Amino acid sequence: MNDHRLFLRWWLLITLVILGVVFAILFEIPSKVYENDATKLSFLIVGIFIIMSVRCGIQTYNKEILRHLDGELAKQKTNQLNSAIETGWFVSDLCLTIGMMGTVIGFIMMLAGFGAVDAKDANSIQNLMSSMSSGMATALYTTLAGLICSSLLKIQYFNIDNANVIEK
Numbered sequence: 001m002n003d004h005r006l007f008l009r010w011w012l013l014i015t016l017v018i019l020g021v022v023f024a025i026l027f028e029i030p031s032k033v034y035e036n037d038a039t040k041l042s043f044l045i046v047g048i049f050i051i052m053s054v055r056c057g058i059q060t061y062n063k064e065i066l067r068h069l070d071g072e073l074a075k076q077k078t079n080q081l082n083s084a085i086e087t088g089w090f091v092s093d094l095c096l097t098i099g100m101m102g103t104v105i106g107f108i109m110m111l112a113g114f115g116a117v118d119a120k121d122a123n124s125i126q127n128l129m130s131s132m133s134s135g136m137a138t139a140l141y142t143t144l145a146g147l148i149c150s151s152l153l154k155i156q157y158f159n160i161d162n163a164n165v166i167e168k
Contacts, residue, residue, distance in 0.1 A: 006163045010060045036137035041102040042145035045095050049149035052091050056156045059084055085161055092153035099146015106139025
């Protein structure tokens with residue numbers, strides 16, 4: 001049981017994420033995001049998160065195997081694994097950056113309607129409010145997706161990166 005503690009920590013986090021996804025689906029959150037996120041960047045972020053989480057799980061399992069090996073091959077594989085872990089840290093920051101790009105795009109969408117508004121026309125004001133709400137929804141959904149996915153990836157890579165420190 002001690003031999004797989006690192007992988008079990010990763011698996012616990014993924015199980016909690018899956019449970020969160022189930023609750024999100026029950027509350028129809030993905031369909032609301034799909035309707036309101038005009039850029040669909042939220043789904044890009046989630047897709048990157050899924051790919052990198054699977055990759056992190058494989059890397060976590062490989063790190064457990066490498067801890068029991070000695071020799072030149074083990075050192076070479078460990079260096080390759082450490083390089084892959086650095087890529088994971090980069091991608092976790094990339095998720096946050098894509099979320100912030102969505103925020104800026106949402107604010108641009110929100111403010112774009114002000115140029116054509118006629119303050120005396122009620123219909124023009126209603127159209128402005130509609131475009132503002134669409135832009136704000138895009139900004140908030142992409143920010144939220146970027147923050148959550150980035151944080152969860154960082155937890156996974158913190159787990160694998162500090163495995164030797166935690167085990168001692």
